[in-house]
Amino acid sequence: MTGNIPDDKIQLMREGVDILELVSRYVQLKRSGANHVGLCPFHTEKTPSFSVNPGRQIFKCFGCGVGGDAFEFLMRIEGLSFPEAALRIASEMGIDIEERRLSPEEERRRQEHESLQRVNAIAAEFFHRQLLDAPQAEDCRQYLNRRGYGRTSATEYQLGYAPDRWDALTKHLQQQGVDPAEARTLGLIRRREKSQGDYDLFRGRLIFPIHDLSGRIVAFGGRILGEGQPKYINSPESPIYHKGQVLFGLYAARQAIRQAAEVVLVEGYFDQLALARAGVNNVVATCGTALTVEHAQLLKRYAKRVLLLFDDDKAGRAATFKSMELLLPTGLETAVIELEVGEDPDSFLQKHGKEVFAAQLQAARPVIELFMEDRLSAAPSGAAGVSRAAQQVLEMLVLLPNPLEVDLSLKELARRTEIEVDLLRQQLEQIKSQLLERSARQKRVPAPRLEETVPLPSEPAAEQQRALTPADAKLLKLLIFEPDVRQQIVEQEVETFFFDAASCALATELIRQLQDVASGQELTRLQQRPELLERLPQPLLYDPAEYAGAGRQMLESYQQKTADRRRRQQLKGYS
């Protein structure tokens, strides 16, 4: 069993899936002997080093080292977990792996989601047709034209228009036989307070559809035409829409983001469209909500670096620094693109064109640098003001995962404030230990799920380490740094992966410690447990290439080897 999917079904998929067809949807491939080659979608290259072998049903990039089977490819390119990728392949192959596996409650929820998505699709189609053809949408079409969007872009981005009436959508949904309760759940319509019936949420607005990672429309954003308040309204949260987890444009941009390993984060729908239209495809928008931890983690599935492009006003700055606090701890490199005061991406591009904008992208500066500048320039002059600002900067430096960057920033801060760098360093350490203390206090609240804490064997650390086989050491690292490996080990039980009791105990304890940790924060968490840390393979460096391409098969081979060792041991016992 892997997740909820029976092994025989996985076997069936593995044998039946056409990896060539799957990869060809994303990569242009050319035949070359037994292989098909093309440009790698996982790194930027000019000559093809990416190769698919349909006979063996595998792919491999000789440039960046990524490789694996069809599941692995789909997981990487779409940012899916193994069960998600398997589900998708299964549904395309017509293999039914859900039916018997879902509990009645899960099945009810699945049907509800499907049904809600259908309602959104009907609404999206209605809005879109209105925009393209309805006489009353003329103002909206002109508005779009003024911003440079014609019929083609309206179609490409599935834009829509909500008529300026109380019941246009309500009536349409009725005619389509939609259950009004479902439309209410989605927030598309609301019950009238004083009379019978419902009224539309979106009226007289330009409509942007918001997609989830499978490309389904889960919500809408509506912009007022001309002046008036509120400028934007969005669908409320619903069973299929959690705004903290959805980013506008991510579905369309995800491959460009992965390829560049970089994502530009903007605030508005039009910023996103303007950049996409100018050929900057790795762009997503927060659409009116503040960035969340979930957003940051979502971005980390696709990118290594985030470029923040917010308005250059007080609110924009505040949003930039708020986002910084969420992004830095995930290990995402974070930089800021600065435009001239009063410009947004749309107006900037129209005025200066793509090349100048590309130069601005290149010139993006580390967010911590900007934060330092901002705090110090805002600080009242005098010792108290400067030291307060320095303190604020140090509190952010604690979040930087890269010690080199911390060091450089400390020196820069020392230079600007004329505070001794050693003093700043001391202060930084103090902030760090206060944070650790605080999180240790919070941790004393008993952790959920994995109930018992397996006591660690009490041998000295050196002996422990000698006890770790190279295979166990490697797997422990994977367990620490690859959340999906950790998940699989939890699901399939530690003992099937690790051979001896000490490794099993160590793995169990690591799982317990890391169960609620954000990806990228594993090391920070473990640093709070020095006695655990010293039992781990040293140095605890992790190279993602150790895992790249191996995925699930690698884990299966660990299980196989462990099972073999157990069998040999049992045989020995008999002889």
Ligand SMILES: [Zn+2]
């Ligand atoms: Zn590659």
